Structures are given as C-alpha cells and as structure tokens.
Amino acid sequence: MRVRLTAETVHSELVHRVEEYSGQDLMACYQCGKCAAGCPVAFAMDMLPSQVIRYAQLGLVDKLLESKTIWLCAACQTCYTRCPKGIDLSRIMEALREIVMYEQGSHMDYDGLSLEEMSEWPQQAVIGGFRKYAV
Amino acid sequence: MTESNGHNKRVMIIGAGIAGMQAALDIAGSGYQVVLVDRLPSIGGHMHQLSETFPTLDCAQCIMTPRTVDVGRHPNIQLHVYSEVEEIHGEMGDFRVRILHKAAYVNWELCTACGACTEKCPQAVPVAFDRHLEMPRVLRTGKMRHQGTGKAIYTLSPQAVPKKPVIDVEHCTYFQKGKCRLCEKVCPVGAIDFEQEPSVSEERVGAIILATGYELYPLEDLGEYGGGQVPDVIDALAMERLLSASGPTAGVMRRPSDGREPKEVVWIQCAGSRDPELGMPYCSKICCMYSAKQAMLYKHKVHGGQAYVFYIDIRSAGKRYEEFIQRSMEEDQVLYVRGKVSKVFRENDKVMVWGVDTLTGLPTEVAADLVVISPAMIASEGTRQLATMLGLEVDTHGWWVEQEDNLSPLETSRPGIFLAGAGIGPKDIPEAVSQGSGAAGKVLSLFSRWGGPPDTAE
Amino acid sequence: MKVSYFPGCTLNTTGKGFDRAVRASAAAVGLELVELPEWNCCGATFPLIVDNMLELAAPAHVLVAARDEGGSGLVTTACTTCYNVLQRTNLFVREHEEERDRINDFIEAEYEGEVQVKDIVHLLRDDIGFDAVQERVQKPLEGLKVAAYYGCMVLRPPDEVAYDDPDHPQSLDDLMAALGATPVDFPHKNECCGAYLAVREPEVTREMVYVILRSAKAAGAEALVTNCPLCQFNLDQQQTRIRNSHAGYQSVPVFYFSQLMGLALGLDATDYGWSRHYVDARPLLRERGFWNETPDAENGA
Numbered sequence: 001m002r003v004r005l006t007a008e009t010v011h012s013e014l015v016h017r018v019e020e021y022s023g024q025d026l027m028a029c030y031q032c033g034k035c036a037a038g039c040p041v042a043f044a045m046d047m048l049p050s051q052v053i054r055y056a057q058l059g060l061v062d063k064l065l066e067s068k069t070i071w072l073c074a075a076c077q078t079c080y081t082r083c084p085k086g087i088d089l090s091r092i093m094e095a096l097r098e099i100v101m102y103e104q105g106s107h108m109d110y111d112g113l114s115l116e117e118m119s120e121w122p123q124q125a126v127i128g129g130f131r132k133y134a135v
Numbered sequence: 136m137t138e139s140n141g142h143n144k145r146v147m148i149i150g151a152g153i154a155g156m157q158a159a160l161d162i163a164g165s166g167y168q169v170v171l172v173d174r175l176p177s178i179g180g181h182m183h184q185l186s187e188t189f190p191t192l193d194c195a196q197c198i199m200t201p202r203t204v205d206v207g208r209h210p211n212i213q214l215h216v217y218s219e220v221e222e223i224h225g226e227m228g229d230f231r232v233r234i235l236h237k238a239a240y241v242n243w244e245l246c247t248a249c250g251a252c253t254e255k256c257p258q259a260v261p262v263a264f265d266r267h268l269e270m271p272r273v274l275r276t277g278k279m280r281h282q283g284t285g286k287a288i289y290t291l292s293p294q295a296v297p298k299k300p301v302i303d304v305e306h307c308t309y310f311q312k313g314k315c316r317l318c319e320k321v322c323p324v325g326a327i328d329f330e331q332e333p334s335v336s337e338e339r340v341g342a343i344i345l346a347t348g349y350e351l352y353p354l355e356d357l358g359e360y361g362g363g364q365v366p367d368v369i370d371a372l373a374m375e376r377l378l379s380a381s382g383p384t385a386g387v388m389r390r391p392s393d394g395r396e397p398k399e400v401v402w403i404q405c406a407g408s409r410d411p412e413l414g415m416p417y418c419s420k421i422c423c424m425y426s427a428k429q430a431m432l433y434k435h436k437v438h439g440g441q442a443y444v445f446y447i448d449i450r451s452a453g454k455r456y457e458e459f460i461q462r463s464m465e466e467d468q469v470l471y472v473r474g475k476v477s478k479v480f481r482e483n484d485k486v487m488v489w490g491v492d493t494l495t496g497l498p499t500e501v502a503a504d505l506v507v508i509s510p511a512m513i514a515s516e517g518t519r520q521l522a523t524m525l526g527l528e529v530d531t532h533g534w535w536v537e538q539e540d541n542l543s544p545l546e547t548s549r550p551g552i553f554l555a556g557a558g559i560g561p562k563d564i565p566e567a568v569s570q571g572s573g574a575a576g577k578v579l580s581l582f583s584r585w586g587g588p589p590d591t592a593e
Numbered sequence: 594m595k596v597s598y599f600p601g602c603t604l605n606t607t608g609k610g611f612d613r614a615v616r617a618s619a620a621a622v623g624l625e626l627v628e629l630p631e632w633n634c635c636g637a638t639f640p641l642i643v644d645n646m647l648e649l650a651a652p653a654h655v656l657v658a659a660r661d662e663g664g665s666g667l668v669t670t671a672c673t674t675c676y677n678v679l680q681r682t683n684l685f686v687r688e689h690e691e692e693r694d695r696i697n698d699f700i701e702a703e704y705e706g707e708v709q710v711k712d713i714v715h716l717l718r719d720d721i722g723f724d725a726v727q728e729r730v731q732k733p734l735e736g737l738k739v740a741a742y743y744g745c746m747v748l749r750p751p752d753e754v755a756y757d758d759p760d761h762p763q764s765l766d767d768l769m770a771a772l773g774a775t776p777v778d779f780p781h782k783n784e785c786c787g788a789y790l791a792v793r794e795p796e797v798t799r800e801m802v803y804v805i806l807r808s809a810k811a812a813g814a815e816a817l818v819t820n821c822p823l824c825q826f827n828l829d830q831q832q833t834r835i836r837n838s839h840a841g842y843q844s845v846p847v848f849y850f851s852q853l854m855g856l857a858l859g860l861d862a863t864d865y866g867w868s869r870h871y872v873d874a875r876p877l878l879r880e881r882g883f884w885n886e887t888p889d890a891e892n893g894a
Binding site: 077 | 601602603605606607608634636637638639640641642643644648672674675745749750751759784785787788789790791792793794797800801804822823826830
Binding site: 483 | 758759760761780781808811
C-alpha cells in the first residue's frame with residue numbers, strides 16, 4: 001500500500017496544531033539528521049528524532065501520536081543547539097505530547113508509583129516528570 | 136607615462152590565484168601591461184596546495200606550473216608578490232594605487248633560490264601553506280616530537296614562483312631572541328638582509344580586476360567538531376597537503392597525532408555551510424566533489440582502508456562530476472552515510488564520530504583514525520577592507536557583489552573594476568579560470584574601445 | 594557582595610545538605626546569600642509549548658519576588674535547572690509583550706524582566722573570582738581527580754543561558770582547580786543524564802548515565818562533581834543499576850560542587866547530605882584526608 005500525499009493531508013489540521021503549539025516551521029527542516037546524531041536518547045527511540053519531523057512534513061501525524069519517541073525526549077536542547085536551521089525539535093516533541101494528552105489524558109501511571117520511590121527522587125524529577133507527562 | 140585620451144591601458148589584478156593568473160595571461164598575451172599583486176610570497180593561490188584535481192585526478196602542480204612560470208616570466212606582467220594594496224584613488228582610465236611591499240628580509244635581486252637557508256634553518260614552524268599542521272618526527276633518541284612542517288625562512292613550495300624566500304618574523308629566532316642568523320652564514324651570495332624595510336610604490340592603471348579568492352572557515356569555530364584541539368581532526372586543505380606528493384609527508388598517508396597510517400577515515404560535509412544559524416546559509420559547492428576525490432586518493436594509497444563520507448546531499452553538477460562520484464563508490468568503495476555529524480571527540484587513540492544514517496534510521500558512530508572536515512568557504516581576509524577602499528560592496532557573507540547576478544556577473548557598480556574567481560562566491564577551478572578569461576575580456580574590450588597602443592609604466 | 598538567593602524545591606528538601614553547603618561556602622568567600630522571604634517552585638522545566646502561560650506563571654512569580662523582596666536586582670541559584678527555567682522565563686518576559694501582559698494579569702503583578710538571573714558558579718567566576726576563592730582555601734583537595742559534569746541546563750540553548758562554551762565548558766573545572774583538586778576533562782561533560790526520564794524510564798536513564806560515567810572514568814576521574822541536584826541524583830543512583838547490568842563496573846562518588854567547596858574551605862561538612870548518596874563519598878574523602886573530622890562525622894544528614 002502506498003502512502004497517498006495530498007494537499008489536504010500534508011497541511012491537515014493536526015499538522016497545523018503541531019506547528020501552532022510548537023511555533024516551528026516544519027518545512028524548514030532539510031532532514032540533515034544532526035539532531036538525531038546528537039540526541040542522547042535516540043538509541044532507545046522507535047523512530048529517529050529527525051524522522052519525527054519527516055512524518056509531520058508528510059502529514060502523517062497520527063503515526064507520531066502512537067510513537068514511543070515523543071515520550072523519550074529529555075528536553076536536553078542538544079538538537080535545538082546544533083540544528084543548522086534553528087528548528088527547536090524539543091518544542092515539536094512537546095506539541096505532540098500535548099496533542100496526545102489532550103485526547104487521552106495523562107501519560108503517567110500514577111498508581112504504579114510507590115511513595116518510597118517518590119520520596120527518593122529529587123523534588124524536581126517528580127515535578128518535571130509530572131509536567132511533561134501529565135495534564 | 137603615455138596616455139591615450141586620459142585612458143591608461145594598463146590593468147591591475149589583485150590576487151594571483153588561478154582566476155587572477157588566467158586574466159593576467161590573457162591580457163598580457165594581447166600586448167597590454169599587467170600589474171599583478173598578491174599578498175603571499177608566491178603565486179598560484181589555493182590550487183597550489185592541492186594534491187590532485189577533480190574530476191580528472193590531474194596533479195595540481197603539474198598542470199599549474201606551466202602557467203605560473205609563464206606569469207613569472209611574461210614581459211608584460213609586472214609581479215608584486217608579498218605585497219598588499221593600501222590605497223586606491225581615481226576613476227576608470229586613471230586609478231592610482233599605492234602598494235605596500237612587505238619586508239622579506241632577503242634581497243631577491245641577489246638570491247639564486249639555492250634553498251640552503253631553508254634547509255639549514257633550525258626553527259621548525261607550523262606554516263599556513265600546510266594549514267599549521269604539526270607532524271610527529273622521530274628523533275635520533277627514539278623519542279617522538281611534534282613540529283611544524285616549515286621553517287622560519289621559507290618558500291611556499293618547491294615549485295614556488297617566484298622561488299625566493301621570506302623570513303617569518305614571529306618565528307625567527309633572530310627577530311625574537313637576537314640569536315642565530317644561520318641563514319645569513321650559509322647564504323652563498325649574501326642575500327639575507329635583516330635590516331630590510333618594507334617599501335611602498337605607486338602604480339597607475341586604467342582598469343582593475345579583483346580576484347581575491349577564498350579561505351576556509353576555521354576549525355576553531357566548530358566547537359562540536361573538536362574546536363581545532365584534536366590533532367587528528369583536520370580540514371580539507373590540510374588533507375590536500377597530506378595527500379600531496381610535494382607535501383609534508385611526501386604523499387604518504389600519515390596522521391598528525393602519531394604518524395600512523397589511518398585505516399578508518401571520515402569526511403564530515405557541510406561543516407558551516409548550509410547553516411543559517413552559523414551565518415552561512417549558502418552551499419560551498421566544491422566540497423562534495425573534493426571529499427570524493429580525497430576519499431579516492433586515500434584509498435589509492437591505503438588499499439585496506441575504509442573511507443566514510445557523512446553528507447546531507449551530494450552536489451555534483453559539473454561536467455563529468457556525477458560520474459566521478461559514482462566512481463568513488465563503485466571503484467573505491469567509499470561509504471556515503473546520509474546524516475550530518477553531531478559530535479566528534481577523542482577517545483584514547485581514536486577520534487569518535489557520532490552521526491546518523493537517516494536512510495536506515497540508525498544512529499551511527501565511527502571510531503576513526505583521521506577525520507577530515509569540509510568547512511564552509513568564506514571570503515579571503517581583507518576583502519571587506521578592500522571593498523571599503525574601492526567604494527564597492529560585499530554582501531553579508533563578504534563575497535563581492537556583482538552588478539547584476541544573471542547578466543553582469545563579472546562587473547561591479549564601478550566602471551573599470553571587474554571581478555573574477557572565488558572572491559565572488561564558491562566555485563571550482565574551471566569556473567574560476569573561465570571567469571578570469573571573462574574579466575580579461577571585459578578589460579580588453581575597454582582597452583580596445585579606448586584605442587591606441589598599450590601603455591607602459593613610465 | 595549581597596545577592597538574593599533562590600534555593601529551589603530540591604535543594605530545600607532532598608538536597609538540603611547541598612543547600613547548607615552552598616550557603617556556608619558562599620559566606621566563606623564573601624558572597625552573602627539572602628534567601629527570598631517568599632518563593633515557590635520554579636516548575637523544574639521550561640515550558641516548550643509557545644502559549645503555555647500557566648507553566649510560566651510559577652517562575653514569573655519567583656522573579657517578581659526577587660524584584661520586590663530581593664533588593665539587589667540580582668537573584669542567584671545553585672541548581673542549574675532552576676537557573677535555566679528562571680533565566681529563560683526572564684528573557685521570554687522581556688521579549689514578548691503580549692504574553693507578558695497575560696502572565697502579569699494572572700499573577701497579578703507588573704513584571705517586565707527587571708531582575709537579572711545569574712547561576713552561582715557564574716557569580717563565583719566573574720563577581721567573586723576563582724582567585725579569591727582559592728585564597729580562602731584551607732584544605733586544598735590535592736590530588737583529587739574529579740571530572741566536572743555540567744549537564745544541559747547551564748549550557749543550552751547557548752544564546753539564552755550559557756556563560757561558558759557550550760561544547761567545551763570550563764567554569765566548574767576551574768572552580769575545582771581553585772579548590773586544589775585536579776579537574777579531569779572528558780568529552781561527555783555536557784551530555785544529558787536523562788533528567789526527569791528517571792521517573793518513567795529508569796533503564797534508558799541508566800544507559801545515558803553509563804555513557805557519561807564511562808567517559809569520565811576513561812579519562813582518569815576518580816569522582817565526578819556537578820551543579821544540578823537531579824544530575825547528581827541520576828549519576829549517583831543509577832550506578833546501583835549499572836553495577837548489575839555492566840559487568841566489572843566500579844562505582845565512583847558523585848559530589849555536589851558545594852560539598853567540595855565546603856570541604857576545601859575548611860568548613861564543617863558534617864551535614865552536607867552525605868547519607869543520601871548511593872555511592873558513599875566519605876570513604877574516598879577520609880582516605881585522602883579531605884574529611885573534616887567532627888564528633889558527629891558518622892551520622893551525616
């Protein structure tokens with residue numbers, strides 16, 4: 001089966017939302033891959049960071065909403081710092097997380113957390129984690 | 136001075152690289168006087184540093200020396216090397232140019248180019264011609280020491296025209312500490328002159344050609360690629376010197392840190408080019424071709440080695456260029472990995488390259504023995520100042536601004552001043568040479584319109 | 594020199610020991626830290642959605658407190674994550690008028706970015722001077738081969754937060770040298786440790802931490818030092834997992850910069866948070882004679 005690209009799918013409402021929430025121009029990315037090359041979590045991702053933008057450029061945002069990749073971004077800003085086009089990929093990752101969470105609610109298993117674990121973690125890990133993974 | 140209607144039919148060409156030399160030969164060959172100025176001690180520009188050229192793999196010095204020798208000998212070409220333009224006044228037909236001739240501390244009238252001074256000079260110095268490479272040398276004691284590949288008294292290369300040495304004051308023991316003067320002792324004709332002063336002369340010409348050329352973006356400014364601090368991370372011109380038969384290793388493939396033959400060599404493309412964030416949004420045009428060439432030359436020297444080129448796109452638009460790229464893959468097994476490198480760092484005796492292959496979606500790394508960076512091409516130092524002197528414009532990146540991009544690519548906004556070569560923007564050798572002839576044509580057309588015999592200096 | 598101090602939630606709770614060390618060391622080098630009388634958590638991450646005004650409200654509120662109650666116009670923090678959030682928020686408020694109005698409306702204040710935010714290591718380097726710190730060192734940490742780990746927050750995005758070279762930072766290394774230690778340079782000093790990924794993806798964090806620790810040890814480090822309490826936690830705690838998954842791995846202690854400062858300045862380091870370390874740092878300190886012996890030395894805090 002071929003993926004059909006049309007004017008409507010390439011500029012769908014979902015794509016617009018990603019661009020709007022992230023403030024990034026998706027078409028500015030020329031897929032050099034430097035973000036993926038430097039991403040410290042890329043080894044654990046199911047698609048490369050640069051492929052996240054690629055799928056969005058092709059209008060295939062649904063695929064991204066199902067990916068593991070967007071939940072693995074640590075917002076370390078290495079991608080943004082090194083991108084020759086100045087694209088803030090970490091914002092695109094956050095935009096995608098927000099879109100998923102608006103539909104599906106928080107992405108954290110709160111019941112699975114033990115009080116013991118939580119008391120070990122530095123405060124900022126709990127707050128940061130909840131901020132990124134919860135609505 | 137003889138003038139025809141106030142139109143001085145002499146031309147000044149600033150920059151004696153291949154574009155400037157071509158223009159000089161075309162105009163001088165038509166019977167007119169040329170004043171050719173270059174800031175280096177000899178002519179030929181960057182092409183003189185190259186090992187072989189693409190797509191033919193011709194030896195650069197072999198195809199160039201007939202040309203440099205012609206320029207050096209031509210009765211109609213007055214050569215001012217080791218000189219810089221200080222001031223320019225006047226208009227087309229009557230430009231008055233003041234030139235500073237730097238002190239070489241060697242009397243070139245007496246010098247016979249025997250080379251004894253350079254040979255005996257005890258001060259090994261990293262030289263710009265070899266991109267400041269410091270190569271390991273095993274001493275008689277067995278210890279390894281790194282030292283520059285040139286000397287404090289030097290000619291740029293064995294084929295230099297003119298083949299007259301200059302003294303690098305910053306590294307000369309006599310100028311820095313008051314000792315030595317060995318060159319003076321060994322010179323058979325007493326040509327060394329530590330008291331020599333710079334001098335100034337004035338030339339009057341009717342037209343000017345700007346062939347100021349390019350430089351490479353410095354590795355020091357590429358922090359994620361080692362910032363110029365890792366010995367086995369070098370730039371493309373340094374690789375040319377290592378590959379060149381007349382280079383510091385006589386063309387034997389050795390890496391700077393320990394002199395070993397590198398088995399895994401990585402080329403990193405687009406280091407600074409196509410990078411609006413770094414202020415260089417343009418493509419530098421020649422790097423895809425020269426990295427393929429270097430990878431092939433490397434493989435021809437190190438049969439068991441592997442070459443990797445980390446690229447974003449391959450740009451091979453010239454005549455027989457695409458075939459050349461395909462040859463690098465098919466005949467020399469160069470592996471092209473599509474993905475821009477994020478980080479390069481030293482790990483023990485290897486240089487780790489962290490990249491990605493976007494085509495498979497895999498983060499990749501290479502434990503390289505040697506890394507060659509293809510830096511962005513930038514305008515030659517001093518171009519902006521020259522532009523101000525001339526009342527001309529350079530763009531935000533320092534390239535000369537043409538009168539009109541499409542149909543007047545070699546003219547400037549001032550009549551009588553023309554452009555040629557890489558000073559206008561990145562380009563390869565055939566283009567630079569064509570533009571040299573093009574600018575010469577513009578000048579000859581002017582001179583022809585003015586009519587009358589060619590003008591001499593005095 | 595008197596400066597407003599924002600401890601941040603971590604240094605106020607799990608990292609209280611580090612905070613005590615910060616205050617004491619700062620005082621010992623002439624940097625008087627005046628804690629803001631009222632403050633709230635900065636939010637721990639800078640919101641990356643462009644119109645997330647709510648997440649900006651918390652750090653903005655801190656900045657308002659710094660302006661109104663601080664007095665010096667300058668606020669500092671010893672947690673690089675807090676520094677990153679406050680600094681980025683401050684710049685955002687200065688540059689975006691419409692959003693600034695919305696935030697001000699919500700927090701009921703009129704803030705335009707009047708305050709200056711400076712990380713404490715930056716202050717020590719540029720305002721106090723590492724030379725001045727060195728002069729006050731009583732017990733130099735001679736021979737301690739320590740790798741300074743910077744993490745992300747104090748370096749990126751460079752044009753917003755960096756006061757050091759983002760690829761080859763030196764400030765924390767230089768501070769260690771001033772304390773008499775031997776800083777060990779290594780290529781992953783600016784590689785992300787995983788940060789809050791520790792909460793959801795402990796195995797991923799483990800591997801990210803391993804890259805950093807391996808690199809530091811390969812460069813000859815016998816300990817690491819950092820200035821972000823979450824980095825300290827990750828680099829420290831993950832070693833328990835790393836020992837199980839990477840055969841032959843030998844743990845190394847991970848210090849908080851203020852602990853080493855306090856020790857070198859000859860202060861009583863008893864309650865600088867030693868018992869919270871997963872890799873006990875005290876044996877190495879005792880072995881080298883850096884540990885300030887006091888009657889309660891065994892208990893820690």
